[in-house]
Structures are given as structure tokens and as C-alpha cells.
Amino acid sequence: MAPRKASDSASAEPPRRSGRLAANPAPPPAEEKPKAAKATKKRSAEAVDGNKEGESSAAKKVKADDKAEKTEGAEAEEASAPALARIEIGDSLPSLTLKNEKGEDIQISELAAEKGVILFLVPKADTPGCTNQACGFRDIYPDFTSSNYNVYCLSADSPAAQTKWQTKKELPYPLIxxxxxxxxxxxxxGEGGKTKRSHFIFDKGGKLVQKKLPVTPADSPKLALEYVKSHVIA
Structure with missing residues (x-):
């Protein structure tokens, strides 16, 4: 029988691992570090949104404060206006300078120096109800003047707004x-920053003889004329 070759013996047996290497365990796999980039981006987006909300709230607060200041300023201006005593039946026109629709100064106490005066009050120029009232006085204006009464429209509108309205509706009398x-x-x-629709009639010399408060737009001219016709000034 022929002897086996050394090469055959080596290929038959697997190579042995060193005892020292086998005793040492394999190193654990490296731990993956958490990714913080996305969280950072998310936090950044939240911070931006938070800043926007904060800026929006701050802007709203500033606007609200500005509006409150303007309202308080308007109220303070109205409150600072020189107060006049209440005018009742038998009282005279007060000494007060206001402007007409042309921006000219007029002295209220002198309006009835030569003729009787009808003051009709409107809440706001060029609005439906006020236009109805104003045109009612316009349409029978000759009846007032022939009875020796002058007609004036009184409102809180600016002279410019009054002039525009006067031209648009061809109002023949002055506006104050x-x-x-x-x-x-x-x-x-006047109450709560508004004007109540009404009219007041002063005899020659300036004494208040009739007032209608409140009154409807259609009735105001008619009732005023009824009084004037029964109290014609010579």
C-alpha cells in the first residue's frame, strides 16, 4: 500500500484557530450616532413660526393701541370743546363763532338780528334721510323767506362736505x-358723538320759540312751515 502524501493530510484537516484568539470575544459593532440635523431643522422652523406669531401679535397690539389712542383723542377733543348752557324755550341764540359751508366765520348770536331763524339739524350730510329733510326745506324755501324767516342747516360735517352736498342737491340756504x-x-x-334730527325756530331777535326733537325727515319742513305761517314776522 502506498504511503499518503503530506498534501493530502493538510487538505483534509481545517486549519486550527489559535487558542488565544478564540478566547477573546469579537468587538461589539460600532453604535450609530443619532442624526440631529432633522431635529435641528424642525426646531428652527418652529422658532421661525413662533417669531412670526409673536411679531403678528405685537403688530395687532400696536394697531389696537393706535386705534384706542385715536378714539381717546377724538373724545378728548370733543370734551374740550367750550360748553354752552342748555338752550330752552325763551332762551336766546348764544354767542358762538362757527363756519359756514364756505369756511367763513359766522356769529350765531347775530343770525336773528333782522329776521327769524330756522335751524334744522341733520346727523350726516348727503345721506338718504338727511337729504330728504334738506330737500324738503329746499322745496318750500320761498315760503319761509316770504314769511321773513331765514333757513340754516346745522351739522357736524366739514364745510367741504357741506359744499359738495349743497351743490349736488342745489340747496338754496346756508349750511353751518x-x-x-x-x-x-x-x-x-348732541349725544354720544351723534346729532339727533331736529329743528329749532327762533323769532327775530334770537329767542327760541319752538323745537322739534326728534322729528322725521318728511315732517320737519312741514311742521316748521306750519309754525312760521301762524307767526309771520312783520
Missing amino acids: SDPKRTLITALGA
Whole structure:
């Protein structure tokens, strides 16, 4: 029998691992570090949104504060207007300077120096109800003048707004601007920053003889004319 070759013996047996290497365990796999990039981006986005919300809230607060200041300023301006005593039946037109629709100064106490005076008050120029009332006085204006009475429209509108309205509706009488509602309030027609629709009739010399407060737009001219016809001034 022929002897086996050394090469055959080596290929038959697997190579032995060193005892020292086998005793040492394999190193654990490296731990993966958490990725923080996405979280950072998310936090950044939240921070931006938070800043935007904060800026929006701050802007709203500033606007609200500005609006409150303007309202308080308007109220303070109205409150600072020179107060007049309440004008009742038998009282005279007060000494007060206001402007007409042309921006000219007029002295209220002198309006009835030569003729009787009808003051009709409107809440706001060029609005439906006020236009109805104003055109009612316009349409029978000759009846007032022939009875020796002058007609004036009184409102808190600016002279510019009154002129525009006067031209648009061809109003033949003057308009008086009382932006602080000084005379309007003295007549008892100013309350809460608004003007009550009404009219007041003063005899020659300036004494108050009739007042209608409140009154409808259609009735105001008619009732005023009824009084004037029964109290014609010579």
C-alpha cells in the first residue's frame, strides 16, 4: 500500500484557530450616532413660526393701541370743546363763532338780528334721510323767506362736505359746520358723538320759540312751515 502524501493530510484537516484568539470575544459593532440635523431643522422652523406669531401679535397690539389712542383723542377733543348752557324755550341764540359751508366765520348770536331763524339739524350730510329733510326745506324755501324767516342747516360735517352736498342737491340756504357739536349739544341734540334730527325756530331777535326733537325727515319742513305761517314776522 502506498504511503499518503503530506498534501493530502493538510487538505483534509481545517486549519486550527489559535487558542488565544478564540478566547477573546469579537468587538461589539460600532453604535450609530443619532442624526440631529432633522431635529435641528424642525426646531428652527418652529422658532421661525413662533417669531412670526409673536411679531403678528405685537403688530395687532400696536394697531389696537393706535386705534384706542385715536378714539381717546377724538373724545378728548370733543370734551374740550367750550360748553354752552342748555338752550330752552325763551332762551336766546348764544354767542358762538362757527363756519359756514364756505369756511367763513359766522356769529350765531347775530343770525336773528333782522329776521327769524330756522335751524334744522341733520346727523350726516348727503345721506338718504338727511337729504330728504334738506330737500324738503329746499322745496318750500320761498315760503319761509316770504314769511321773513331765514333757513340754516346745522351739522357736524366739514364745510367741504357741506359744499359738495349743497351743490349736488342745489340747496338754496346756508349750511353751518359744528364739528365739535358745541351748538348742537346746547340745543339738546348732541349725544354720544351723534346729532339727533331736529329743528329749532327762533323769532327775530334770537329767542327760541319752538323745537322739534326728534322729528322725521318728511315732517320737519312741514311742521316748521306750519309754525312760521301762524307767526309771520312783520
